[in-house]
Amino acid sequence: MIHRLSTLFVRTLRDDPADAEVPSHRLLVRAGYIRRAAPGGYTWLPLGLRVLHRIERIVREEMDAIGAQEVHFPALLPREPYDASGRWTDYGPNLFRLQDRRGVDYLLGPTHEEMFTLLVKDLYGSYKDLPVWLYQIQTKFRDEARPRAGLLRGREFVMKDSYSFDLDDEGLQRSYDAHRAAYVRLFARLGLDVVIVKAMSGAMGGSASEEFLSPCASGEDTFVRCTACDYRANTEAVRIGTPPAVDAGTTPPARVVDTPGTPTIQTLVDVLNSRDDLRRTTGTWTAADTLKNVLVMLRNPDGIRQPLAIGVPGDREVDMKRLEAAVAPAEVDAFGDADFAARPGLVKGYIGPDVLGETKPLGVRYLLDPRVVSGTAWVTGANEAGRHTVHLVSGRDFTADGTIDVADVRDDDPCPSCGSAMSIERGIEMGHVFQLGRKYAEVLGLNVLDDKGKQRVVTMGSYGVGVSRAVAAIAESHHDELGLRWPRSVAPMDVHVVIAGKPGDDTAATAGRVAAELSDAGLQVLLDDREGVSPGVRFKDAELLGMPMIVIAGRGVAKGVLEVRDRIAGTTVELPIGDVAKHVIACCA
RNA sequence: CGGGAUGUAGCACAGCUUGGCUAGUGCGCCUGGUUUGGGACCAGGAGGUCGCAGGUUCAAAUCCUGCCAUCCCGACCA
Structure with missing residues (x-):
């Protein structure tokens, strides 16, 4: 047609x-x-x-x-x-x-x-x-x-x-x-x-x-793709492995130190590195040495709210999407000032494992990132403003109610399946x-x-x-700077025929004959038969509209040829007028 | 729901700071003419509740208040 x-x-x-x-x-x-x-x-x-x-x-x-x-x-x-x-x-x-x-x-x-x-x-x-x-x-x-x-x-x-x-x-x-x-x-x-x-x-x-x-x-x-194996997962569904337990034998006993003015991980790390008495033989302190305890309120479908504390390495954030997915059907609310006020044992910015856990007086459920395996040592809040505990060893000095895998996932994180680096990409579902x-x-x-x-x-x-x-x-995946480029399977028309000659010449008649030939072969043909439109506009529109094939009847008609462009491949060929239909039909088959 | 931006012709925008003649420009559209291989040109036209409501003022697109809508970021989201 x-x-x-x-x-x-x-x-x-x-x-x-x-x-x-x-x-x-x-x-x-x-x-x-x-x-x-x-x-x-x-x-x-x-x-x-x-x-x-x-x-x-x-x-x-x-x-x-x-x-x-x-x-x-x-x-x-x-x-x-x-x-x-x-x-x-x-x-x-x-x-x-x-x-x-x-x-x-x-x-x-x-x-x-x-x-x-x-x-x-x-x-x-x-x-x-x-x-x-x-x-x-x-x-x-x-x-x-x-x-x-x-x-x-x-x-x-x-x-x-x-x-x-x-x-x-x-x-x-x-x-x-x-x-x-x-x-x-x-x-x-x-x-x-x-x-x-x-x-x-x-x-x-x-x-x-x-x-x-x-x-x-x-x-x-957002999804992850392993660079080595075939593991792919939505970030919500990623399950990192649990690293093997570490021997804490050489870690000194836990001790509480004064760290005034350190309510955030960055301020804490700066103070740790400025103190001679805390100097480490293994290098400087980093955010990854700290244990950040994040509080949220869970709202169950029945409307009951209950607090949850999540311990993650200080260099990672809790990914709210992953958390929502992990606790569904419960919903996640922010832990507000009123929630802190109701639990004076929780000191904002200095929360530590000592007060967390279902068996503790506050009864706050406490779940740890899987990376916080037994034997790992952490700097974490001492539950007093301006004080932190160093050398606090998981399993030796504190335990939690379980693990939860909701820390953010990053480029180059190890693949749960093979351990190689993963990359993070975005996609349309x-x-x-x-x-x-x-x-x-x-x-x-x-x-x-x-x-x-x-x-x-x-x-x-x-x-x-x-x-x-x-x-x-x-x-999204089939366009270029000029316009759309539909795959043949979904394009609104199979071929776009452009008349690019002067009024009165035989380009229009030639284009009409080729269009009819294509149409007779069962193709959907878009014929640019507009009058008084300059060739530039016709070309721009043909490119914008994005039909997979463009046939141009222009100055070549005088020599007996038409121009055939493949919008997908980006190629242009000149063919004798009589061969054009056959060529286009073959391309569309 | 929080943060930011924007609402003026079909589309893209200027004008608003510092209120003042008939609200402008480009594209698109209509008429006539000249053009015709990369978004042509000339001449003439049509098209506007300036987001809505209220207020200030002799006078509001412009200032003030409230509301609405749209877009972006976040929150949320089979």
């Missing part, structure tokens, strides 16, 4: 929109693929919608290929199922809630576990019905506190979510593996390089969980597969009879793909 630029509903912008920061947002708006309609909500213009539809189609094909079946739920959902799962409240402020004219509660679906579970419960009751895999491509709604980066994080977005239902763990594993493999194929077809990382299953419950991340500076997820288990089936009563006639709770898997986000992610 031939689509004429003179009538296509699109307007390209010469300037970048001021509110667009990341390349995909900038280019998709400039090239006329999307327009912002609401905070976190975008209108799909014809070109953008074509890309979205092509992505949806590839997702459908890959889901159908593994035997999943498509269904479609309403976006407007009743409250009851979400009450049953607890998510009417647990989902918090991110859930769009609304009421009908009678005051009955509804929500706009942020994800559909409950609805799928109830649908299967409604229709199936026997182990013979399983396994079954269902999916939908739906608009999801989440009241994001801060939508950003155009399509990358919106309040309304298109997602493919599928769910597997199995009788037992072996079945779930097969379902999981099938979806994971389908995702590998699917993202390859979309032209997205993805890294599969270990992920936290988080508040969703369940066990095995992996994310498909598209590496990109604009991404919001494109897909997430995980074994949900029986959480939803249990609370919503999804049981089937097994071959012994006994009721069995079904086990589920949940698998998501960000479809509208994929448009942005592909734009």
